[in-house]
Every structure is written in structure tokens, then in C-alpha cells.
Amino acid sequence: MAFLMAIAGVFLVLYFCYALLRWNEIRYRKKGLPPGTMGWPVFGETSKFLEQGPDFMKKQAARYGSFFKSHIFGCPTVICMDAELNRYILMNESKGLVAGYPQSMLDILGNSNIAAVHGPAHKFLRGALLSLVSPQMLRDIVLPRIDRFMSSHLTDWDGKIINLQDHTKEVIFLSIMDQIASIDPRSKRADYFKTHFFKLVLGTLSLPINLPGTNYRNGVQARKNLLSMLRQILEERKASNESYKDMLSCLMKTDENKYKLNDDEILDLELTLMYSGYETVSTTSMMALKFLHDNPKALEEIRKEHLAIRERKKPNEPINFDELKSMKFTRAVILETSRLATVVNGVLRKTTHDVELNGYLIPKGWRIYVFTREINYDTSQYPDPLSFNPWRWMEKNLESHNYFFLFGGGTRLCPAKELGITEISTFLHYILTRYRWEEVGETKLEKFPRVQAPNGMHMRFSSY
Ligand code: HEM
Numbered sequence: 001m002a003f004l005m006a007i008a009g010v011f012l013v014l015y016f017c018y019a020l021l022r023w024n025e026i027r028y029r030k031k032g033l034p035p036g037t038m039g040w041p042v043f044g045e046t047s048k049f050l051e052q053g054p055d056f057m058k059k060q061a062a063r064y065g066s067f068f069k070s071h072i073f074g075c076p077t078v079i080c081m082d083a084e085l086n087r088y089i090l091m092n093e094s095k096g097l098v099a100g101y102p103q104s105m106l107d108i109l110g111n112s113n114i115a116a117v118h119g120p121a122h123k124f125l126r127g128a129l130l131s132l133v134s135p136q137m138l139r140d141i142v143l144p145r146i147d148r149f150m151s152s153h154l155t156d157w158d159g160k161i162i163n164l165q166d167h168t169k170e171v172i173f174l175s176i177m178d179q180i181a182s183i184d185p186r187s188k189r190a191d192y193f194k195t196h197f198f199k200l201v202l203g204t205l206s207l208p209i210n211l212p213g214t215n216y217r218n219g220v221q222a223r224k225n226l227l228s229m230l231r232q233i234l235e236e237r238k239a240s241n242e243s244y245k246d247m248l249s250c251l252m253k254t255d256e257n258k259y260k261l262n263d264d265e266i267l268d269l270e271l272t273l274m275y276s277g278y279e280t281v282s283t284t285s286m287m288a289l290k291f292l293h294d295n296p297k298a299l300e301e302i303r304k305e306h307l308a309i310r311e312r313k314k315p316n317e318p319i320n321f322d323e324l325k326s327m328k329f330t331r332a333v334i335l336e337t338s339r340l341a342t343v344v345n346g347v348l349r350k351t352t353h354d355v356e357l358n359g360y361l362i363p364k365g366w367r368i369y370v371f372t373r374e375i376n377y378d379t380s381q382y383p384d385p386l387s388f389n390p391w392r393w394m395e396k397n398l399e400s401h402n403y404f405f406l407f408g409g410g411t412r413l414c415p416a417k418e419l420g421i422t423e424i425s426t427f428l429h430y431i432l433t434r435y436r437w438e439e440v441g442e443t444k445l446e447k448f449p450r451v452q453a454p455n456g457m458h459m460r461f462s463s464y
Pocket of ligand 1: 115273274276278280281338343408413415416
């Protein structure tokens with residue numbers, strides 16, 4: 001009897017699960033929606049998406065084509081893997097396809113953050129941001145700061161085993177703090193920023209559950225702490241006669257500035273700069289050293305480029321803008337790293353009204369995941385796509401092909417692409433001209449949803 005009851009119980013549970021799944025499918029079975037599955041109520045297919053990553057996308061695409069519906073991170077979502085359609089979506093924000101990042105991210109980065117606004121507000125903020133990373137700013141203010149920072153910071157790695165993942169994160173974060181507000185990397189303030197910034201990052205990637213101890217609550221608090229410290233710095237600057245050469249001082253020059261921002265907007269923009277440039281740049285820097293370690297011919301070629309620059313200079317002379325521009329192979333290494341490691345898998349959009357796409361009707365408020373990852377491995381763009389081959393970027397101008405989405409596209413194309421490349425190039429310059437490195441053990445790498453080494457990436461450094 002007990003056995004029969006157990007069997008009946010199992011059947012009941014299975015039936016209940018089946019009914020829930022069917023109910024969720026029927027709920028979203030509107031005419032005109034693309035094919036696909038919606039998974040469980042509320043949770044949708046989030047766990048499959050996170051566990052299987054690109055394989056989940058490939059499986060669904062094999063069944064439903066490269067434009068299919070799903071339900072991830074609490075939102076009904078259309079996943080688009082079609083290169084041409086992705087291009088159309090990125091180019092047509094004004095047709096109701098605006099940035100669509102998760103609520104936790106918007107709450108923590110601020111509702112006037114660049115990712116939260118569109119139309120004229122976005123244009124204005126983007127203008128202010130672009131003025132901070134113009135070629136002239138890079139040449140006169142940003143590059144000298146980055147150079148000074150990298151040259152003095154990457155000094156004592158000889159004979160040490162370094163966890164590159166932790167170190168690239170720390171180096172890039174401190175370098176950004178130096179650029180935006182001249183924060184001394186060895187100061188208490190830098191420690192304060194570091195502690196709260198890492199909490200903020202965790203919060204932006206969490207479910208928006210506002211309870212004590214949740215990553216979300218900690219992230220919101222971290223935002224408050226970071227803003228209050230930034231405000232203190234801003235007030236100190238107003239009260240002092242000292243002149244600074246950093247991004248904050250440029251934003252504060254209201255008389256010369258075409259984009260006049262109030263104090264709150266300045267602080268939010270500083271937070272945006274800290275957040276947006278940190279993970280992409282540190283991950284690319286880490287993976288570049290890994291790929292170069294695994295590909296001795298590429299390492300030899302890039303080292304040649306940097307030693308030639310160093311040989312023409314006095315020992316502690318900084319790199320200048322012309323030398324930076326002459327680092328053609330280095331740029332190729334950075335782009336190839338970004339492609340092969342796929343530092344950015346895709347970007348999120350949201351419909352502001354019902355939008356017709358690819359013959360389907362996407363309802364208002366749905367998310368669109370512009371999944372650009374597959375393009376990085378497309379053999380028609382990149383023959384032998386799984387090999388690390390920086391030379392492919394030297395032979396053809398791949399940066400201007402129609403499906404070059406490593407830095408996004410359209411009105412949201414990364415405004416700080418050249419700043420990112422400058423930071424990584426300078427980091428590589430001081431590593432390549434000072435050190436050799438050997439991997440210690442085998443590094444386990446996770447590729448999705450972000451590139452990371454769960455047990456760290458350990459390298460033994462010695463003087464070159
Ligand atoms: C290797 C380095 C980098 C990569 C691969 C990268 C990639 C991207 C991508 C794919 C987007 C498009 C996002 C979207 O369409 O929603 C983007 C936008 C953006 N990036 Fe970067 N980025 C890099 C470096 C940086 C740096 C160093 C900063 C600033 C310090 C930065 C600031 C931004 C900002 C503010 C946006 C939003 C632009 C807008 O919404 O108009 N990025 N980036």
C-alpha cells in the first residue's frame with residue numbers, strides 16, 4: 001500500500017510540474033511571438049541558461065532558429081543570434097529598442113545612469129562621457145596618468161607567483177581610480193573605494209531582493225558609501241586652489257565645458273566610469289597574458305614591438321601618444337584576445353512598445369538578448385576561429401566589418417574603446433619589457449556568463 005501511495009505521489013508531483021510548464025507555455029502563446037520555450041513560472045529557463053550557457057543557445061537555435069523566445073532573469077526575453085538582425089537591433093534604438101539592463105543594475109548604478117536613459121538624455125550623457133575620452137584627453141591627461149601608474153605599480157613581481165586574476169582586477173581598478181579622481185593607490189581612500197566597489201559589482205548582478213544581508217541590499221548601500229566619498233572629494237576640490245589633471249577636474253570645469261553637469265550627475269558619471277571599464281579591461285588583460293603564454297610566436301612578436309619602443313627611450317621615460325598609436329601588433333593581440341575569450345557575450349535591449357522584428361511581434365516591455373558571441377567564431381569572418389591568431393587583424397581591417405560587435409554597435413558603441421585599449425596596451429608594455437611568466441599548474445577557466453578562473457590564474461614571474 002505504502003509503495004502504491006509513493007508511486008501515486010511521484011505521479012502527482014510529475015503531473016503538477018507538467019501542468020505548471022504547460023500553463024507557462026500557454027500564457028505566452030500569443031499570436032505572432034517567435035517560437036521557443038518559457039520554462040517555469042517566475043524562474044523561466046534561467047538555471048539552464050546559466051548552467052549550459054552557449055550550449056543552451058545552440059540547442060534552442062537548432063530547434064527554433066536563430067530568433068527564439070525564452071524566459072530568463074525574471075523577464076520574457078527574445079534571444080537573437082542572427083548577425084544581420086543583431087546589427088539592425090543595435091542600429092535602431094530610436095525604433096523602440098532601448099538598453100534593457102536588469103533592475104538591480106539600474107537601482108545600484110542610478111536611474112540617471114547612461115544604461116538607464118535613452119533619447120536626448122542618453123545623447124547628452126554620452127556627449128559628456130565622450131569629451132572625457134577624446135583623443136586630446138587621452139594624449140594629454142589619460143595616457144600620462146596610466147603610464148605613471150603602470151610604471152610605478154608593476155615593479156615587484158620578480159620571483160613571485162602572482163594570481164593574475166586578482167592582480168589584474170586590482171591594478172585596473174586602482175588605475176581607474178587614479179584617472180577619475182587622482183586617488184593614491186596606497187591610500188586609505190583607495191582601500192575604502194575597493195571594498196565598497198566590489199560589493200557594488202556583486203549587487204548589480206543579483207536578484208533585487210531588498211533584505212538584510214542580500215547582495216542587492218549590500219550593493220545599494222555600497223552605492224551610497226561610494227557616492228558620499230566621491231562627494232567629499234568634490235567638495236574638497238571646490239574649497240581648494242590646487243589644480244588637478246584628471247577626469248573629475250575636467251567635469252568640474254563648467255565654463256569650458258559644452259556639457260554642463262550638476263554635482264549629482266558628475267558623481268553618477270564617475271561611478272559609471274568605474275563600473276563600465278573595470279571588468280572588461282581586467283579580464284582582457286588577464287586573458288592576453290594567458291594567450292601570449294600559450295602562443296610563444298605571438299609573445300615573441302609583441303615583445304619585439306615593445307622592446308623596440310623601450311630601446312629608443314631613457315629608462316624611466318613614459319610612453320607617448322605616437323608610440324601608443326604605433327603598437328599595431330599589440331592592438332591586434334588585444335582584439336584577438338577579446339574575440340577568442342569573448343569577454344562580452346552580448347548586450348540587452350528592451351522594447352518600449354510592441355515592435356515587429358523578423359516577421360514576429362515582440363510585445364512592449366520584453367527583453368531582447370542581442371547574443372553576439374557566435375559571430376566571434378564564424379568561419380567566414382575568422383578562418384580557423386579557435387586558434388589565437390593576432391595576425392588576422394593585421395592582414396585585414398576586421399575592425400570595420402559589419403558584424404564587428406566586440407565593443408557593441410550603433411548609438412551605444414563603447415565610447416571608451418580607445419581608453420580601454422590604451423590601458424591594456426600600457427599594462428602589457430610594462431609586463432613585456434620587465435618580465436617573463438610561466439603558468440603554475442593548470443588554470444581552470446569558465447567562459448559563461450563571464451570569463452573567470454574559479455581557482456585563480458597563477459603565474460610565476462621573473463625579470464626579463
Ligand atoms: C576591452 C575593453 C572594453 C570592452 C570589450 C567594452 C565593451 C562594451 C560594449 C559591448 C558596450 C555596449 C553595451 C550596450 O550596447 O549596451 C560598451 C558600452 C559602454 N562602455 Fe565599454 N568596453 C570596454 C572598455 C570600457 C571602458 C574602459 C569604459 C570606461 C571607463 C567603458 C565604458 C562604457 C560605457 C559608459 C558604455 C555605455 C555606452 C552607452 O550606453 O552609450 N568601456 N562597452
